[in-house]
Amino acid sequence: MKKIVLRGGRVVDPAEKINRITDVFIRNGKIEKLGKFSTRGYEEIDVSGLVVAPGFVDIHTHLREPGREDSETILSGATAAAAGGFTSIACMPNTDPPIDSIDAVRFVYDRAKNAPIKVYPIASITKGQNGEELTDMIDCARAGAVAFSEDGKSVANTDLMLNALEYSKMLGVPIISHCEEPSLSKNGVMNEGEVSDLLGLRGIPKAAEEIIVYRDITLSEYVGARLHIAHISTHRSVVAVQEAKKSGAHITSEITPHHLALSDIEVKKFDPNFKVNPPLRDDRELALLRSDLVKGKIDCIATDHAPHAEQDKAVEFSVAPFGMTGLETAIGVIFTEFYHTKRLSLTQIVSLMSTVPASILNLPAGTLKKGAAADITVLDTQKEWTVENFRSKSKNSPFIGRILVGKAVMTISDGKIVYSDGI
Ligand SMILES: [Zn+2]
Structure with missing residues (x-):
């Protein structure tokens, strides 16, 4: 296997408390060492002026395989992720059929063998996501499910959710909760508030x-x-999460780039690409959430990448499916909204997008320490680019046409360059 050295970049690894300009040596797919050493025998890549960080980890991705391979496959989603600087993603189980068995968990791992980055399956909490009977959680965990989630909805039966949490504790595999009381969200299509009143659209409180x-x-x-x-x-x-943490509960939370960058004002365009669940909230809420993130009250950033085929979104706002893509725009949005406005530092951003999400799902990722897998993202914080081309099979991004500043320009997975943009 090739030996590579990334020369002259700013290495940012919150797990190792590193933030300095140095070289990263990669050998046999692993981080060999950091520092100034002889580069003889190594392929040299000049990354001066760029940031070298542990590959990003997205713990909330929707891939549409099996069932809707026209929207996204495990391979196309992983390719989009690599282009966004991600080297590990965890995919939600709401496929057709759902990931609710050993075979389904194995199917994801099997398909992911050819993917440029690592893909980890999240299994559903109930069989068929029907909310009636628990999935064989022990078997799914043994097969490699990294979490359990009913994402797309909540487990309505409280006793069943309690049982799931008991299994989750026993297995040491966390539950990811999509929080939505369906009798309140009903047939809502956007945030309930002034804008929904104005537009005459049904709101989700x-x-x-x-x-x-x-x-x-x-x-x-x-x-x-x-x-x-x-x-x-x-x-x-x-x-609520903060208060629970203070009293010692093991609760973590994530927020999406779109809930940090957009408000329900966007819905005035009636563009279905702005329809998402939970919905984009009002400007006041947006400001509060941004401040919560900056103050460290939200643990990590996750994309909730939810690809939809063009024909599915090319309908009226009120009947369009919920969801927007996010893997390829996440870091650009975060850099533009938080780094260039001096609200978050590089260390904080890498922590929110790599170190912490890896630790929440116990994934072997999120650090550049010696011996770790050489999963790396190289970032150009100054690169201006327009959101227009996607590697995802779907294009339902709310950021189309936006100019973002900051981008992943090289992604390395297990020591292999799997994405490169101009390096
Ligand atoms: Zn969800």
Whole structure:
């Protein structure tokens, strides 16, 4: 295997408390050493002026295989992820059929063998995501499911959710909760508020999320199980997580780039690419969430990449499916909104997008320490680019046409260059 040295970049690895200009030596797919050493026998890549960080980890990706391979396959999603600087992604189980068995978990690993980066399956909490009977969680965990989630909805039956948390605790595999009380969100299509009133569209109240956040925190504390809250979208949910943490509960949360960059004002365009669940909230909530992130009250960033084929989104806003793509725009949005506005440092961004998400799902990722897999993202913080071309099979991005500043320009997985843009 090739020996590579990344020369002269700013190495940022929060796990090892490193933030300095130095060289990264890669050998046999692993990080060999960091520092100034002889480069004889190594392929030299000049990354001066760029940032070298542990590859990003997305713990909330939707790949559409099996079932809707026209929207995304495991391979196309992983390729899009590599272009966004991700080297590990965990995919949600709401495929058709869902990931709810040993065979389904193995299917994902099998398909991922040809992927440029690592893909980890998340298994569903209930069989068929029907909310009636628990998945064989022990078997799925043994087969390599890295988490359990009913994402797309909540487990409505509280007792069943309690049982799932008990298994989760026993197995040491976390539950990721999509928090939504369906009797409150009903047929809502956007955030409930002034804009939904103005547009005459049915709203989804913030309470629909918050009530399940409170419920699942209560259950998690009762059982003593770890719980991760998916795509948090209200300040009140963040406060609930903070309070639970203070009293010792093992709760973590994630937020998406779109909930940090966009508000429900966008829905005035009636463009289905702005339809997402949980919905884009109002400007006031957006400001609070941004401040929560900056203050360290939200643990990590996850994309909730949700690809949809063009014909599925090319319908009226009210009937379009929920979801937007995100793998290829995440770091550009975060750099533009938080780094260039001096609200987050490089160390904080790498921590939010690599170190912490890796630790939440216990993934072997998120660090450049000696001996770790050489999973690396090289970032150009100054690169201006327009969102227009995608490696994902789907193009339902709310950021199309936007100029972003900052981009992944090289991605290395197990010591192999799997993506390169101009290096
Ligand atoms: Zn969800």
